[in-house]
Structures are given as structure tokens and as C-alpha cells.
Amino acid sequence: MPVFLFEGERWSPRWLQNLTTNSDGVATFSLSTADFKGDIHLQVGDTPTLGYPPYRTPYYESNDHTVSLATLSSPDTKTVSSLDVKKKDEPLSCDKEEEIFIQYTVVGEGFVGGCGPRGFVDVMYLVLSRGAIVIQGVERVEVEDKLVNEGEVSFKLTVSPDMAPDVQVVAYAILPSETVIANSADFSTEQCFSNKVSLEFCPSSAVPGEETIMQVTARPESLCGVSAVDQSVLIKEPGKTLDADKIFQLLPVTKMSYIPYDVQDDVECLPVRPRRYVMPYPNGGGTADAYTVFQNVGMKMATNMDIREPSCLKYKGREYYQGYGDYAIRKEFMAAGVPEAAAAPDMPSPDKSPIETVRTFFPETWIWDLVEVGESGMKDVSLTVPDTITTWETEAFCLSPQGFGLAPRKNITVFQPFFLELSLPYSIIRGEHFELKATTFNYLTSCIMVTVTPTPSLDYTLTPLSGDQYTSCLCGSERKTLSWTMAPSALGVVNVSVRAEAVTSQISCDNEVVSVPERGRIDVVTRPLIVKAEGTEMTKTYNWLLCPKGDILGRALKNLDGLLQMPYGCGEQNMALLAPNIYILEYLRNTQQLTPAIREKATNFLTSGYQRQLNYKHQDGAYSTFGAGTGNTWLTAFVLRSFAKAQSFIYIDPTNIEASVTWLKSKQRKNGCFEQSGKLFHNIMKGGVSDEVTLSAYITAAFLEMHSSIDGPVKQSLSCLKESISDLSNTYTTALLAYVFTLAGDMETRAHLLKHLDTVVLQEGGFLHWSQTATETSASLSVEISSYVLLAKLSASPTVEDLGSPAASLDG
Template structure:
């Protein structure tokens, strides 16, 4: 039943799926749940199930119809590029049995201009079961998320409609809808982050940085912000659902969403900072991630990246160690854990090492030792971390295998991982030997310390992971004063590599780095201490306070100056984690020499359909015979949607493991690119909404584990006119 409050409500929430939370019913067998229905005018079909010691129950489907006497619907694209225009459509539906007079009015905004069409009237008759569409030409004037609010009101009128006197409904005679439109700048978005971790001991510590924009920056696209925290885990805590702005469509990437929650929960619990709100947030992510991960499970308890094809030993070990740790916070089926453990143990060879099944995630992990040793070290670390009873013999045999491989320490990644393994195993003699060797290949930059795979290695992702394993090795025993000193230098380097969300470059480096940082933060945690952060900008000054009550508080300010010198000073006794994030757009760069992607558009300009076919070509010319998994992101032209049949053809094509359609992008997961071999895909885009001054769109391809290895290509509609 409608109430007077509904007259004033603004509809803004339009989800595709309405998901309810898990609730405990209790012994009574029933409970009352208060929910707010989404704003979509539709019929919802409910699905509900119940688990109890007696078994599983599934409720019969029920329907819930959300209805109004009349309602308004806005039709606009998901996003457009600055400079484009389109017809904003507002359609009013009348479900009353009588005629009404409707006036449609847009809310005033400085973010865009709405130009009425010459022949369009915005007050009109609308009789029973009729619909009418009203149009404006919309020209956004700002970048970012724009709110478009429109109201439709049934008004009194002396004018008859269809020889019928119009009526005004008693309730629900106004419908107000707000929809969002993303306005993007032209070209390619670039992000630069500058990170500092300063821990004063009563003295002032200072840093300076000069922000610069390239000469070819696109006008109006630059924006900058400064954030300050009293805890190095706070940035990750704030962005638990998006540490990486990358797709999450496979089993390993899903785990990169799940695993950091575990380490952050452990840290907050160990330092007595775990609030109810943080606990609920992180545990919800854990439960959702656990349920999603079961989609990638095989019948024998193993896991693979896409739930099909060959089982992956590395991924199964990753899932196993994460599920065991997560079981301290949420329910994880013990049988799921046991099946994964049995499958892992079945892969152990007679020499104690583990047989590889599936591909190593990152090709750059390979080096002077066999993949078998690297894999075995990772599995052994997982088993030791979990401390599962019933596996001592398996661990002893694997440690024996790893000791046999110690003659070759040319692979820095494996050496760092082995140092962590033997620290967990309590073999201090071997640990000391490995750490001593790592000390000879460390890269010291002032007060910062890190490692890379080799002198020619340009993968920041792998350097983060290697350095994180060294940090874990230093801290997983009882750390000495020297261990803590070295750890501090590693942590300062690691925090300098963080992105604006608290993650790192890719999946494994984010997981391992946050595990190491949380352990370090636990070891050095001090609930006391306060500091003042002063930032002198070119045109003003900003001040932030850090105290025992706001260490995890994310404090952020937008910066007025995109260029110029910034001076940062921290005074007091508490550590301050600071970050300046600078984002801007530049014209799409020329194709990379060793990786290329092209999009050839074809269209019949004499046709009214304006549909477009794209031939997508990808080729890898690098030194490696094959790449890691590649991600191709296809930005759709404004006002266009992908053809369903061509999506099916891409999904079923060779080398494509998975395909996602999110917002205005298609994301294609390509298993690998072979050297010098052209990989082709074909896509048809259908015209949905007219857009004037149609701008080009971007196709990007990149290595998932080394995102800096990337290429871009801009394509345009052949029939578009400026």
C-alpha cells in the first residue's frame, strides 16, 4: 500500500539481482526480516534455502511485484566521453485505468546542459496503459560521475484527454528517478602514486616531492589527492573489495579478493583493533569469496583457474592454505579442506617434491631451478603455515627434497621462498645460509631495501613478492634487533610500491605483501603515540592529526595543485603512512614494440543500423616463447552494446578461457600468446542509443602478472562525424 512518504521518494537503486544476507532462524524455525525493496518497477522471484543439522531445505519460489500507478524510466548510456552528446530519453508509463496529465521536469544541474527539442512538449496527456517518451539533447560539462534527476508529476488540468477529464491519483502522483552517468576524459588514464612511511621518535621527519604533468596531458583530466593513515594496514582495510582495479573472473583472482581479508582480520584481532563493523565487513567478503571459489573446484577436491581443464597444483595449495586460515573466522566445510589436502598430497613424488599439474602462474618465477622446486617450496610453506595434523611425514619428505636443491641459488624468488619455508620449519641453520646469500644480492637504495629476480628483471610485481617472502622469513622466527632493522627498510620499500587502493601490481604480490605487512605491523604495533602531519602545498597548507583513537581512520583531501613542490613533515611519536595519488589522461600512446593489439572497424555507412564489426588482432614479439595469461579490455563505443552471438563466438574460441561484460567494457581472458603468432577475435557492436560527436574507444591488452607489459589501440566508428 502506498503511503504519503512515497510521494517524496527518489528512486536511485536499480540492481540486477537483489541479494539478501544470511540470517540465523533459531529454534523457533522462523524469523522476521526487514528489507527495503529496490527501486526497479518489476516482479521479483525469491529463492531461499536453509541449512540445519537435519539437512538442507529449499523454499518454494514466491513472487513480489513492485508497482506504482505511473512511473518514470530514464534511458541513458553507461558512460560517454567528454564532448559527446546524446538524446536523453524519459519514458512515462501509466498503469491507471484513467487518463492523467503528466509534466516531466529535469532537475537543474551545473554538470550538464539539457537542450529541449524544438518539436517536443513536456506536458502531455497519458491515458490508461499508455506510455510516452520525452527527449532532450544532453551535453555533459564535467568529468566523473554525473547524477541525472528527472521527475514526472500528474497535474490537475482543465484540458480533457481523449474526451475524458483527467484525474490526479491520491497517492504516488510524483515519481522522481536519479540515474548516474560516467563522463570520461579522452585518451588513456594514467596514475602515479607517491608513498611514504615515516616513524618519528620525537623528532621531525620530512620528505619532498614535486608533482609534474606531461606536456600532452588532456585538458581538465588531472586530479590529485593526499591520504594519511596512522596504520599501514588501514588503506587495504578501507578497500577490501577492490585492492586491485583489475578483473576478478578466474579462481586465482577471486582468491586475491579473499586472502587479504584473512591477514587483515588476523592483524586487527591480534592488536585488539577489531571492531564489529570491520569484522562484519571482512567476514562478508570471506563468505562471498569462499562461495565463489567453489565454482572453480573439481570433483576430486582440486582447483583450476576457470573450473575446467587441467587441475592446478599451485592454485589448489593457495586455496587450501587460505581456507584453513579463513576457518578461524567463518564456516568452511572441513570436507572441502580435507579433499584439497588429500589431492595435494597425492601429487608428492618419491623424492619428496611435488608434481606440477597446470601452469605456473607467472612465467618470470622460472629460473635456475626447476619449476618443481619452486612449486614444492610453495606447497611446503602452505602446509607448515596451516599446521594441519597428519602431515608431518609429507612435510619431512618435501623438506628433504628442498634441501637437495640447495646447491643452486640462482633463482632469487625460490631462494626467498625457501628462506621462509625453513624458518617455518625451525631449521635455523639452513635459514641463516639462505638469508646470508640473499644479503649478497639485495638492492639497497638509501634506507630502502628490496630484491628482484635478476639484473634485467623489470617486474615490480615479482620484486614485491620476493621482498615480501624475505620479510616473512625475518619475522616468522623470534626476530632480533637486526632482523627488525632490516624489516623496517623492506617495509618502507614495500609501502612505496602500493597503489592507491592499498594493493600492489597483481594478485600474488598483493596477497603475499599484505601477509608480510600484517605480520610486521603486529610485531611492532604500539597503541600509544600521536603525530601531526603537515603538508605544505604550492598554494596552501594541510594538517592531519594521528592519535591512538584514529590510527585506522582514512583521512583524505583533494589537492588544488596538480604540479609543483610538496613538503611533508611528521612530528610526534606515531608512524604516519602517507600517499599522494596523481591521475590524468594522455592521448593513446603508440603501439608497444614487443606487444601489439589492433582493432579494425568495419561498417556499412549507408545502413541506418550503424552496427559495427571489429576484427581484433593480438601479437607478442617479446623474448619469451609465450606470455602469461593476458587480459584484453575492449571499451565499447558510447551508445553501443555487444552482439550476443559474437560474444558466444569469442567465448568459445581457442585460447579464450573466460569473457565478462561489465558496464561499458568487455574483458577477455586469453590463456597465453605465442611468440609472433597473430591471435584474432571478431566482435559485432549493435547501436542502442544515438550519440553525437562520437569519440574513439580504446582496446588494451596486458599481462595479468606484469601489467606494465601492455599495448593499446584506439578505434573509431568509420561513419562517425565530428
């Protein structure tokens, strides 16, 4: 592109040449200085005349450069000689030799009557750290018999921990003309400590309940503080950990940048006489005088030389104060023996037998201890890994007579290759029996052969219900549920234990050779069951109409402390334990039964569950079982629905909720319904959600419960759902739709759906309930369907039809 070269000031430039840039955007030119007097102020632009661009119009920015005239130096003229301490892009390494370079330009100092070299110039350097001089030295430069002497000197610098985190280098020289030139540069260093601390785990990953060795290394006789915290705890409040930045911020001084006002020298305005305009600096200005250089590193000079340029000049009775790079008038002034003005001072401021894993220990803080490393400087600590499937973040710092040290952060990941989960009620009456279910999840990508065995006990009897399936194949990402009929015989708290073991087998699974995990081959889960004596007082309700302010769930909440649970496990298990806590809190609050003790306990559980669930959040706002792979549509909606309700009890970051809403909206099809995405291991969590219609109804209910506007995505979803009501063969879907259209205020569609539900209601022993089929055996699914019907009726009527509680005999 064409560019135009000018000389002079912007308001009165003189055209010099037309230039054209090459493919790299560079234009070269040559210029004779024979016709110029003084310094040459060059300007370049993309237009034939220099001016200012019109308002809000794209333009190329013009630029300028000043070429200083090289002249013989004297005490009465401003030198254009300079020093430049070269900076580095990367921090200086600790305990490693670094080379610091100083470039010099000496102008007009090499002539003595035109014969022989004038002599030498000593370039002196100071290294400052934490407000003190730590190193000083000198490099000698020979001044040749020529107008301009240029070159580079260097010195070696080894950064010690006592210099961290910043180093300042000042270079200065006294020229033969008795002019002082100076320059400085700041260097950051690695954040190192005199006590080198490290922490390692062997092995670096583990399975729940496995033994591991924690090795702490530091200077001999160091006392070290060590902690390991569940990663989910740190997600909610990042930045709460100890790091090198926080340690160095405790130092009273890391580097200096000014001289205190009360020790600065007073400077009177200097009377001057006019001289011609001469730019004082090479390259158009920007090099501070020696006084300012030293001031900017907190150094006050005691000298009889003129190192400071005046900040105030007096001319014809008027005082002119220095601004940014120039005085208030466009002339340069000089008093005898005093350098001319410069920039204003800156005032800144090996193989083992199978391990049997019995998971009962789920802490948030695993290690919080003091460790003495002794004379050897090394200590091995034997530990047992907790049962939580998570990543533990460690922190270690040490104190010794030789100083402080902080270890780099280390993580140890706890992972279970396969996982066992039990499903049983909270309590039961002796003489009753129930179905004990054990579900095994394979988190590996390969097939395994698993044997599931309950632990024998005199407190209960078990009758198998799953035939010959108790030893069977379980391939990658699959799950299998096995059942027994359990009849307790002992009273009180009975511990129910089930053992799952990966075993070797000659039988292939899906044409794949069975593998056996090296670690975590056995998983044992123990759950307590309360067995009550026969004749326990029971409450039965015979009313057809109930006041909605009544304690509908009074019986179920008799054992409230047992219903509240600490969430743990993967993204599915954590939510299955977190959500009930929210509904219990809502119930107690609305019935004015929420005591401070129960609220504190429950909100602590909610906070822990919220923090843990964020481990399984994707960057796009979706959630999945392990936080990797494809986001799961239903699980994301479940998390969204739960977090929205939990907001009234604990802090939930609104950005997490908004991110999930945005992701769910991105899964909406053109017809308004939502597509199914991702894999769910524990399908029973979804209840009756089995197709896109029920999934869409579930997501729409979540949006409406959040009081989202019935526009856009919600309106489109309602339209899709309305088209599906011609087929009401699925009772779960019908009940969920009735609730959705109640929330949406569509009373006509709601009435149509409730009318159909009245025709399929089941009546047993004077109680009403709904099930997917008349022979449905899943009590939990029946409770969910009946609950949606109840919600639909409650949301628009001051009375509620009594729904029999199949959970009454099981205390919820």
C-alpha cells in the first residue's frame, strides 16, 4: 500500500517522499541529512496530507519518529547517549545462572582533537531485591575515536530464593563529558523457597479402601503441615488454597518504585534563556534522566553532579511546570551547566491378592496432619484411601531453621472399576418382608464376570429371586440388578451386606475375553436397616377431603433424621441422595417444623452435594455420570430442577443454572420436543421417562417450575406435547402431562388429562393410587405417578383427594 513520509510537526508537516510497502507491510527509504539542522522529526501516514480521521470512520493510524543529531558532548548540552537494560520474556530461574545484557550507545564522547581514543567508560550495575542492594559490579567499555560507540556488555546473575519474587537491575555510567546516563529494568523470578518441599503418593491412583504411601520430602528437621481435601469442596470456593502468590504477598517489600515524599529534595524553579528546539532523547523521547531512573527503584543519590532535570523553569517571570514528556511551552530552555528537561518523575506506586472394598468412609477432608521429616529429610506415611470416588487435592508446607517451603500441588485419584449399590427401605416391621435389590455398574470399557453374594446373617433370611444370574457377564458401561426376598428376624439396627467380586472365567462375554481388574476386584456395600417390633403405633386416615395446610406426610417424616443423607458417589448417585434433602427441607419449612439444628444439618448436606455435582458438569453446562463423554439430557434436567429449588436454602451460582438451561434449549428439535442424549446407568432414577415425549414433559416441567416465560422454547415444547395427548395409553406420561399443563395454565388440556386419569385410578383397601399397569410391582413408580396427579390437582384446587400412601408402613 502507498504511504507518505513527512518531516516536522503534525500541524505543519513538510512532505519528503512517497513510499510503497512490500508484502510484509514494510517500506524502506534513505534520507540525506545535509539540509537539516538539529533533530529530524519524521511522520508517516496513508494520506497525502496529515490530519485527523473523521468521526467513527476506519483509518490507519499514523506514526512518528525523531532522529537525534549526533554532536560533540559538553556539560552545556543534553547528551543523546544512553544505556538499555534488556528485559526477558520469561521469569528468571531460581538457583540457575542467568545472563543480563546491557546495551550502550555513547555519542560524541570519542574525540580529543581528532587523534587517539579518549579512554574508557565504566558501566556500573546494581541488583536490588526486596528493597535492598544484593549485588553490584562494573563492566568497562572502551570509547573509540569515532562519533558513535555502540555495543553490549553483560554479567552473570544467579537468583537465590531470598531474591524472589522480583529483581530490579540498575545500570549507570559517568561519561567523559561528566554526564550521567542510567537505565533500569524489572525482572520477575520463579516463586522459589529456601526449603525445597515435595509430596508424592505411591501409587498415584487408588481404589477405595486401598493402602497408599504418602512421601514427604523437605530439609532435615522440618515440620510440615499436610492436607488432602475432596476436589468437590474446592469447586465452590476456588482460591481458598495456599499458594506461592499468597506467601510472597506477605512480604513487606518485594520491589521499590518511589522515594518517600518526606525525603525528596526540594527543587526551585530555574531561570532560563531561550534556545532553539532540540529533542532531548534518541528515538523521540522516553528515556528518563538519571535521577528519575534511581528514584523509580527507590534509591536516593548523594552526588555533586547534575543528574536531575528541572521540573520547573522560570522564563520572563512566568513559571512553567513539566508535564508528560514536555513543558507547557513548545521551546526548549537551558541554564548554564544544567541539562534540559525530560519526562516527569514517576511516583507509582506389584500384583496383590484381591482387595475387598467395604465402603463406609466418605469424608470431605481426608488428611489434616503434621509430619516431621527428621534428620533424613524424608518421611513415609501409610494411609488408607477413603471410599469416596473422587480426586483428592493435597497441600503441604514446611518450616525449618533454613526457612519456609511449599510443595507443588499433587492429586490422587480414587476410582472403582465396578460399583455395587443396594436398594432397601429405611425401616421395616418384624414379620414383614421386602425385595432387596443389588445393582452392579461396570465403569470399565471391557467385559468382566461378576459374582454377587449377600453376607449370611442370623438377623434375617434371604430367598433368591434372580435364578442363576448371580454370576454373570457385565460388559462395558452396563449394569445388572439382582434381587432377594428379605425377612428380618432381629429387632433394632440390622446391617445388610452384599459382596460383588470380579472373577476369572473361561466363558467369553459378547465374543470378548473376560478381564479382571488388577485393583478393586471386590466391592462390599453395607447398609443399615431398622427393624421395629410388631404392634408399633400407626396412624391411619379415613377422610375423603383434607385441608391442604395439614401435615400430609406426617407419618413419613416421623424418622426425619434418618431420611436426610449426605450425598456422595458419581453424578447419578449424588443427585439421587441430594434431591430428597431438598424436598424434606421444603416440607418442613412450609409446615413450620424446620428447627435450626435440622436446617443446619440439611443445608450442610445440600452444600456438599452441590459442590460434588459440579465435578460432573461439562463446560457447555450439561451433566453426565462421570463428567466426561456426552452430556445426559435427563440428568441435566434433573440437576437443573433440583438446583433451582435448592436456591432458597443455599447459594447456587446462577451461571451454572443458566448454562444448563442454554444447553437444554440447544437440544430442542424443530417440532418443539427435546432429543434424548447421553447414557444413564441407573435408569430407575428416571421413573417412567422412556421416550422423547415424557423427556420433553419433564424438561418443560423444570422450566415452568423455574417460572420461565411461556414463550419461545417453552411454548414450542407445549405445542409438541399437546399433539401427543391423542394417545393416553401411558399412565406415567398422562400424569406428568397433567402436571405440566397445570403449571402452564392450560386448564382445558389439564381437565382432559385428569378426566382420563380418573378412569384408570386403582383402589385398594380404601386408598386411591395410580400405576403404570394394574399389575405394576414397582412401588416407587406408582408413588411418582400418583404424586404427579396430586400435584396437578393441588395446583388448581383448594382441596385434595386423599391418595393412599404405599410408603406408610415403611416410614416413607
